[in-house]
Amino acid sequence: MIKEIELHSESDTIALAERVAALMEPGDILCLYGDLGSGKTFFTKALGKALGVTEEIDSPSFVIFKEYLSGKMPLYHLDLYRLKRESELYDLGIFDVLDSGVTAIEWPTLIENNLPYHSLDLHFEFDGTLRRVQIKPSRRMEEHFR
Numbered sequence: 001m002i003k004e005i006e007l008h009s010e011s012d013t014i015a016l017a018e019r020v021a022a023l024m025e026p027g028d029i030l031c032l033y034g035d036l037g038s039g040k041t042f043f044t045k046a047l048g049k050a051l052g053v054t055e056e057i058d059s060p061s062f063v064i065f066k067e068y069l070s071g072k073m074p075l076y077h078l079d080l081y082r083l084k085r086e087s088e089l090y091d092l093g094i095f096d097v098l099d100s101g102v103t104a105i106e107w108p109t110l111i112e113n114n115l116p117y118h119s120l121d122l123h124f125e126f127d128g129t130l131r132r133v134q135i136k137p138s139r140r141m142e143e144h145f146r
Contacts, residue, residue, distance in 0.1 A: 001142055001146075002134050002135065002136050003134070003135045003137075004132055004133070004135075005132065005133050006130060006132050007130075007132065008130065008131075010042070013042055013043055014046040014050075016133065017050050018046070018050040019144075021047050021051050023144055024102045026073050026101055027101075028102050028119035030103065030105065030118075030119060031105050031108040031112060031120070032044070032104060032105060032106045032108065033122065034122075034123060034126075035125075035126070037126060038124035038131065039126060039131050040106045040124055041058075041059045043122070043133075044057060044104045044106070045057045045058075048068055048071065048075050051071040052070070052071035052072045053071040055070055057077065060079045061079045061082070064078060064079060064080065064082065065077075065093075065094065066078075067101075074101025074102070075101055075104065076094075076098075076102070076103040077103075077106075078092075078094065078104070078105045078106065079106040080105065080111060081106065081107040083110055086110060086111075086114065089110065089114065094111070098116065119137070119140070120138065120141060122136075123135075123136075
């Protein structure tokens, strides 16, 4: 099942992030797809805030992996855009933390086949005027996105 939502404003994206945050449990993995500027990092910032993260959440583009421990549960934010090989994933220690908090992964194509599961896949699109997100929930979350 795939659900498409139009995001007409930042407040729409924040509302979606709050809705998703309310469903999150330790071990949940969000795969965030979309071009540069499509809203992935903004969504993750809003998700973190909704999870109670008090630190400033910014893009992990240059450090690849950031963790935020001040919320209801840890938030791990990854940006895999710069990685070229699967072997680089293991050097980061990503797989050691997947069960302990919520993991949001931008540019997840390199890792998606190595994940135990995805709780939600979110495909962000921006045409210059309107943002859309296609949501593909795991079986556990399907009822929340009908």
